[in-house]
Amino acid sequence: MVLEGFAPYAGGGMMSDGSPTPPVIACPECRATGRKVGLVALDALLTEEAHSRLGDGECYRFCKTGSCDVAYFGERAAVIFHLTDLRVPVFQKSSEPSRLVCYCFEYKVSDIEDEVRRTGGSTVPAVIGQKCKAGLDRCEEMNPQGSCCLGNIRQVVQQATPKKADV
Numbered sequence: 195m196v197l198e199g200f201a202p203y204a205g206g207g208m209m210s211d212g213s214p215t216p217p218v219i220a221c222p223e224c225r226a227t228g229r230k231v232g233l234v235a236l237d238a239l240l241t242e243e244a245h246s247r248l249g250d251g252e253c254y255r256f257c258k259t260g261s262c263d264v265a266y267f268g269e270r271a272a273v274i275f276h277l278t279d280l281r282v283p284v285f286q287k288s289s290e291p292s293r294l295v296c297y298c299f300e301y302k303v304s305d306i307e308d309e310v311r312r313t314g315g316s317t318v319p320a321v322i323g324q325k326c327k328a329g330l331d332r333c334e335e336m337n338p339q340g341s342c343c344l345g346n347i348r349q350v351v352q353q354a355t356p357k358k359a360d361v
């Protein structure tokens with residue numbers, strides 16, 4: 195399938211000495227190493243316009259740098275998807291309390307912060323853990339990072355929990 199607007203592999207996929215171009219693993223804009231993400235996430239989360247730029251057989255990486263506008267970049271082709279190319283806000287790249295941190299079961303950052311404020315802790319990590327164990331999660335396609343949100347959830351809980359010294 196030939197996709198309109200898809201640039202072929204940069205440099206034709208070959209170095210000048212004929213060896214294959216090494217895969218791009220660092221974000222083209224912030225230079226942080228991106229994490230490999232399954233195509234299923236891009237497939238589900240990209241806007242229609244952005245989706246038309248998906249290359250056949252390309253591998254993508256997710257940039258998690260909070261201040262960087264890049265969501266995904268291709269390992270071989272010069273394809274970059276920015277935050278505006280996604281249908282959902284990316285947890286790592288927004289400070290909006292109403293953004294989702296768990297995309298499968300739709301927990302917002304503010305839900306967890308409110309619970310911690312009210313009760314001093316959060317039952318969300320345990321609830322999500324159980325749902326994942328039961329096979330109800332679809333992190334690979336629901337979460338822009340393409341993997342389970344539990345690490346991010348714990349981070350939100352920890353940040354919302356007052357330090358002992360503050361109490």
Ligand SMILES: [Zn+2]
Binds near residue numbers: 221223225257258262
């Ligand atoms: Zn980046």
